[in-house]
Amino acid sequence: MDLSGLFAQVLNGLQYGLLLFLISSGLTLIFGVMGVINLAHGSMFMIGAYLAYVIASLTGALWLALPLAVLGGLAMGAALEAGLFRRFYKREHLDQVLLTFALILLFEEARSAMLGNDFHAVPVPAILDFSVPVTAEFAYSAYRLAVLVVCLFVALLMFLGIERTRIGSAVRAAAEKPEMVDLLGLDARRIHLLVFAVGTALAMLAGALAAPLQSVYPNMGESFLIICFVVVVVGGVGSIAGAFWAALLIGLVDTLGKAYLPEIAGLVVYLLMAGVLLWRPSGLFAPGR
Amino acid sequence: MPAGSMPLSRRSFGALAAAAAAGGLARPAVAQGAPLRIGLMLPFSGTFAALGENIAAAVELYIAEKGGRIGGRTPQLIRLDDESNPANAVQNVNRLVGRDRAEVMIGTVHSGVVMALVQASRERGVPLIIPNAGNVAATRELCSPTVFRSSFSNWQPAYGMGLALAKSGVKRACWVTWDYAAGAESGQGFADGLKAGGGELVRELKLPFPETNFQPLLAQIPGLNVDAVGSFFAGGGAVQFVREYAAAGLKDRIPLTGSGFLTEGVLGPQGAAAEGVRTALHYGDGLDNPKNTAFRAAFKQRTNRDADVYAVQGYDAAQMLAAGLEATRGDPTAEAAFARGIRSARIDSPRGAFTLSPSHNPVQNIYLREARGGENRVIGVAAEALADPGTGCRMT
Numbered sequence: 001m002d003l004s005g006l007f008a009q010v011l012n013g014l015q016y017g018l019l020l021f022l023i024s025s026g027l028t029l030i031f032g033v034m035g036v037i038n039l040a041h042g043s044m045f046m047i048g049a050y051l052a053y054v055i056a057s058l059t060g061a062l063w064l065a066l067p068l069a070v071l072g073g074l075a076m077g078a079a080l081e082a083g084l085f086r087r088f089y090k091r092e093h094l095d096q097v098l099l100t101f102a103l104i105l106l107f108e109e110a111r112s113a114m115l116g117n118d119f120h121a122v123p124v125p126a127i128l129d130f131s132v133p134v135t136a137e138f139a140y141s142a143y144r145l146a147v148l149v150v151c152l153f154v155a156l157l158m159f160l161g162i163e164r165t166r167i168g169s170a171v172r173a174a175a176e177k178p179e180m181v182d183l184l185g186l187d188a189r190r191i192h193l194l195v196f197a198v199g200t201a202l203a204m205l206a207g208a209l210a211a212p213l214q215s216v217y218p219n220m221g222e223s224f225l226i227i228c229f230v231v232v233v234v235g236g237v238g239s240i241a242g243a244f245w246a247a248l249l250i251g252l253v254d255t256l257g258k259a260y261l262p263e264i265a266g267l268v269v270y271l272l273m274a275g276v277l278l279w280r281p282s283g284l285f286a287p288g289r
Numbered sequence: 290m291p292a293g294s295m296p297l298s299r300r301s302f303g304a305l306a307a308a309a310a311a312g313g314l315a316r317p318a319v320a321q322g323a324p325l326r327i328g329l330m331l332p333f334s335g336t337f338a339a340l341g342e343n344i345a346a347a348v349e350l351y352i353a354e355k356g357g358r359i360g361g362r363t364p365q366l367i368r369l370d371d372e373s374n375p376a377n378a379v380q381n382v383n384r385l386v387g388r389d390r391a392e393v394m395i396g397t398v399h400s401g402v403v404m405a406l407v408q409a410s411r412e413r414g415v416p417l418i419i420p421n422a423g424n425v426a427a428t429r430e431l432c433s434p435t436v437f438r439s440s441f442s443n444w445q446p447a448y449g450m451g452l453a454l455a456k457s458g459v460k461r462a463c464w465v466t467w468d469y470a471a472g473a474e475s476g477q478g479f480a481d482g483l484k485a486g487g488g489e490l491v492r493e494l495k496l497p498f499p500e501t502n503f504q505p506l507l508a509q510i511p512g513l514n515v516d517a518v519g520s521f522f523a524g525g526g527a528v529q530f531v532r533e534y535a536a537a538g539l540k541d542r543i544p545l546t547g548s549g550f551l552t553e554g555v556l557g558p559q560g561a562a563a564e565g566v567r568t569a570l571h572y573g574d575g576l577d578n579p580k581n582t583a584f585r586a587a588f589k590q591r592t593n594r595d596a597d598v599y600a601v602q603g604y605d606a607a608q609m610l611a612a613g614l615e616a617t618r619g620d621p622t623a624e625a626a627f628a629r630g631i632r633s634a635r636i637d638s639p640r641g642a643f644t645l646s647p648s649h650n651p652v653q654n655i656y657l658r659e660a661r662g663g664e665n666r667v668i669g670v671a672a673e674a675l676a677d678p679g680t681g682c683r684m685t
Contacts, residue, residue, distance in 0.1 A: 008508040016502065118336045119499065119525030121532070121558050131536050137511035139538025144504075214501045215529045223500065258496070258505035266497070 004135035009259045017251020018151035022206035024231040024243045026199025032175035032238020033195050040103035042221030048207025049216045053122045062125045069208035070201045077200025122211040175238035234276045242285025324365035328391030333370040337398045344420045344603030346592045351607035360614020375401035382409045393621045400424045410435045420606040425474045428650035432682035434628045437649045439606040442677040446548040447478035449569035449655030449671035455486025459516040466521040467498040475521040475548045507537045523550040528558045535562035552660045563660045572598040572640045573658040573667035581639040605638045648679030
């Protein structure tokens with residue numbers, strides 16, 4: 001095995017894992033705090049990616065899509081929470097699954113009606129359209145490195161927000177001991193609104209960042225949704241730290257699996273998940289359990 | 290006579306009755322008063338709409354050139370949009386041969402949809418000419434006396450690429466593709482072509498369709514110690530792959546090559562990343578022969594668009610149909626004679642004249658092309674008069 005090839009693959013794994021973290025962090029909080037299995041989270045990723053595609057083709061300025069994805073995501077998340085999800089927290093998981101599955105169908109149909117079913121490549125912004133050698137034989141596009149840095153930065157913001165702020169500790173309390181929220185006299189409804197809005201914004205931001213790396217195509221959110229649920233389960237539901245480390249782990253295992261065990265590449269992450277669940281049924285970083 | 294050698298289907302009975310009602314003779318071969326219903330089942334919406342439109346326009350161009358007739362019959366074109374949706378394929382084919390009573394079929398682009406057409410042609414005896422979809426099965430194990438192809442088998446272009454690489458001195462190469470039938474069939478062609486020229490396929494790198502996380506595959510390539518990389522991607526996936534290959538810094542050290550679809554119709558968005566990429570296909574830009582020059586001018590005049598490989602395949606589908614009709618005095622139900630007519634014809638194609646192999650697939654030159662300034666320039670012949678092996682085809 002050549003070491004420089006391994007190094008390039010590790011970098012690929014980290015980059016992929018950090019992108020998974022952006023999507024999974026919202027998913028794990030929504031699941032952890034509100035107890036909702038939000039299947040439509042992948043659609044938020046898809047919408048973010050198509051937003052980047054539309055912005056890039058209309059204006060040529062892809063970076064514009066990033067603030068728009070965040071603001072649009074906050075608004076969309078808040079609207080979904082206040083308009084729909086709020087009524088489903090006390091319902092059974094089956095009802096929630098039906099609701100969120102219906103949302104997937106709605107979003108995909110809307111995407112199909114407005115933008116068609118084509119596969120579109122999204123150009124990398126011109127100033128980042130060059131490559132940086134990472135090993136003697138393999139280069140990395142500057143855009144890919146930039147995404148890696150942005151993801152790390154967002155992860156840092158998430159840590160600080162969750163660990164160092166009052167509202168962050170309220171969210172943690174809501175995820176770990178929901179009854180504490182009432183005992184402390186916190187407004188659970190505001191926490192729910194905030195978590196949903198931020199989670200949705202992160203998924204849309206991830207989509208916008210990923211569009212030049214992944215292209216945009218119908219149902220692109222679903223393949224990411226499944227792998228992100230693996231991240232959530234492995235990391236421990238409701239844990240941001242868990243989502244972070246699990247996302248990196250899954251990103252690495254998936255990438256190295258594809259590179260070195262191509263025959264069973266599709267299975268490797270699920271074998272890992274099964275192993276983790278046998279060893280620690282509530283995940284690596286299960287909060288408060 | 291055909292009616293003696295095969296059971297009279299409802300469709301040909303209908304044609305017969307119509308002929309009788311029109312006061313004609315009770316022989317379909319001379320029932321030339323009624324128009325010939327040609328079913329054009331093609332994508333007129335969705336991802337492949339432009340391909341379907343070019344195929345249909347080229348069929349119409351041929352008919353117009355012949356004064357509104359084809360093989361001595363007046364055609365009635367029945368367009369049916371298959372949307373490239375395999376889920377509706379069977380239903381659409383049933384509409385075409387049932388409700389619309391198509392007597393011959395031309396279709397389609399998508400390889401998942403075409404199998405429903407092949408199936409219907411085998412079961413009902415309605416002749417089918419495939420103007421694009423390259424599934425090898427259609428002219429191998431599922432071949433039929435009533436199924437013809439004017440395009441290519443997936444195996445052919447990739448075989449040409451493999452052979453051309455091996456002849457240029459490439460000893461080791463790898464193949465990158467989506468993990469689906471077209472990718473695997475092309476990969477087999479690439480491997481066979483390399484082997485025929487003394488080279489070797491050392492690894493196939495695959496990812497699930499339509500994922501685009503190419504990085505884990507690309508990062509393996511430097512370690513494989515290969516002289517060239519072959520690939521099969523099309524459309525948006527091809528744009529992404531060619532750009533990432535260049536961004537990974539591989540393009541200048543290990544030449545990227547592929548089946549022609551890698552750079553077909555996508556050179557614009559691929560930009561500089563595609564410059565110099567060599568591909569193999571049965572057509573290309575700057576192909577210098579009188580037929581091609583005339584065809585491109587006529588197509589441009591009629592549609593205001595430039596002709597492409599899909600237009601050529603549509604035009605040749607019409608030429609093949611005409612050859613079958615001419616051999617049967619306009620009767621597509623004369624199965625054996627219709628097939629003999631097409632088989633013995635030399636199709637004067639803009640790609641260069643070709644004939645059909647015993648399994649009804651074109652025996653054709655596969656050209657080597659190089660992407661330069663937004664064109665896939667033909668720079669040579671990768672494989673001359675190449676026939677698909679037709680493995681497993683038993684005409685019954």
